[in-house]
Amino acid sequence: MANDTRQRIxxxxxxxxxxxxxxxxxxxxxCKQAGISTxxxxxxxxxRDGLLAATLEYVxxxxxxxxxxxxxxxxxxxxxxxxxxxxxxxxDEFVRAKSIVWNEIKAIAVFEPPLAEHLAGSTAAxxxxxxxLVSGHTGxxxxxxxxxxLLLTSLVEGLSSRWLSNQLDSAAARAALERGxxxxxxxxx
Amino acid sequence: MANDTRQRIxxxxxxxxxxxxxxxxxxxxxCKQAGISTxxxxxxxxxRDGLLAATLEYVxxxxxxxxxxxxxxxxxxxxxxxxxxxxxxxxDEFVRAKSIVWNEIKAIAVFEPPLAEHLAGSTAAxxxxxxxLVSGHTGxxxxxxxxxxLLLTSLVEGLSSRWLSNQLDSAAARAALERGxxxxxxxxx
Numbered sequence: 159m160a161n162d163t164r165q166r167i168x169x170x171x172x173x174x175x176x177x178x179x180x181x182x183x184x185x186x187x188x189c190k191q192a193g194i195s196t197x198x199x200x201x202x203x204x205x206r207d208g209l210l211a212a213t214l215e216y217v218x219x220x221x222x223x224x225x226x227x228x229x230x231x232x233x234x235x236x237x238x239x240x241x242x243x244x245x246x247x248x249x250d251e252f253v254r255a256k257s258i259v260w261n262e263i264k265a266i267a268v269f270e271p272p273l274a275e276h277l278a279g280s281t282a283a284x285x286x287x288x289x290x291l292v293s294g295h296t297g298x299x300x301x302x303x304x305x306x307x308l309l310l311t312s313l314v315e316g317l318s319s320r321w322l323s324n325q326l327d328s329a330a331a332r333a334a335l336e337r338g339x340x341x342x343x344x345x346x347x
Numbered sequence: 348m349a350n351d352t353r354q355r356i357x358x359x360x361x362x363x364x365x366x367x368x369x370x371x372x373x374x375x376x377x378c379k380q381a382g383i384s385t386x387x388x389x390x391x392x393x394x395r396d397g398l399l400a401a402t403l404e405y406v407x408x409x410x411x412x413x414x415x416x417x418x419x420x421x422x423x424x425x426x427x428x429x430x431x432x433x434x435x436x437x438x439d440e441f442v443r444a445k446s447i448v449w450n451e452i453k454a455i456a457v458f459e460p461p462l463a464e465h466l467a468g469s470t471a472a473x474x475x476x477x478x479x480l481v482s483g484h485t486g487x488x489x490x491x492x493x494x495x496x497l498l499l500t501s502l503v504e505g506l507s508s509r510w511l512s513n514q515l516d517s518a519a520a521r522a523a524l525e526r527g528x529x530x531x532x533x534x535x536x
Binding site for chain 2 (some may be wrong): 178258318323
């Protein structure tokens with residue numbers, strides 16, 4: 159029950175951020191969107207920063223789900239890696255909303271160290287997962303694949319930001335990402 | 348005289364954005380920082396959006412200067428390209444302020460189409476310059492170097508954002524960028 163409410167608030171917060179940005183996100187709008195009282199938001203998340211940090215984790219849940227799924231993979235690391243990276247740029251309302259939340263929090267983290275810490279944690283988890291798949295693909299130890307994973311995830315973020323600001327459509331951004339993957343990944347398999 | 352004032356306002360606006368973010372940037376703070384009246388800001392830039400767009404162009408001026416400088420280069424395209432890209436990530440107060448402004452405007456452009464247009468123009472000019480240097484390096488036509496330039500500039504933006512949010516220090520971000528350049532650039536010269 160409490161978990162349901164929490165989930166509902168986080169979903170509402172994602173929708174509000176995707177629509178108005180973090181600048182325009184007001185706790186009272188999130189409450190209205192979720193159909194609950196402001197007291198409940200403060201009960202679950204303490205304050206606005208707590209709500210933002212939890213929303214970052216919430217939009218990151220998808221990646222965690224994909225992570226667990228792909229552990230089963232093994233031989234098909236390249237396909238899974240390609241899928242994982244391309245999943246960030248898609249003409250899908252929820253994917254776009256999630257990317258906007260991520261993009262907003264990245265920008266604001268520059269000015270808010272507690273948010274930057276949460277962001278660093280989420281990014282590191284994603285990057286480690288990418289390194290594991292690179293390792294599966296190349297047969298190199300995971301530790302040695304971190305540099306490649308840094309390049310791949312940074313490229314995804316750079317292209318995603320071009321896509322979100324309509325400098326590239328999703329097809330062009332995805333095509334560029336595929337070319338980037340080919341260039342950055344070591345050639346062996 | 349009018350140009351002096353304009354320049355002073357833009358400098359003040361960059362400082363305010365680097366300190367408080369675009370969210371926290373208030374025209375009255377810019378006036379205070381520049382030591383001028385609010386009337387002058389509205390005279391020169393019409394409104395807050397006009398001021399933001401002009402500030403984006405202002406922080407882009409450095410790149411233009413470097414662009415003109417490098418036309419003289421010719422054979423040394425690789426070195427100039429390396430310098431141009433690495434120049435975006437430096438432990439220098441002005442470079443960091445400029446990058447924060449750029450990072451902020453990128454995030455906000457998602458919600459503000461007129462700002463997105465200005466951003467697209469600035470980014471396209473930078474990317475074309477990179478394509479010209481890639482062309483000088485590889486001997487391929489500029490038009491065919493645009494895809495490589497898109498990857499390089501997107502990677503710079505992704506790494507810069509990690510640097511600004513303190514996920515990477517400047518040395519790590521620059522080292523990653525150098526590895527990325529080697530991977531993405533065609534091998535011939």
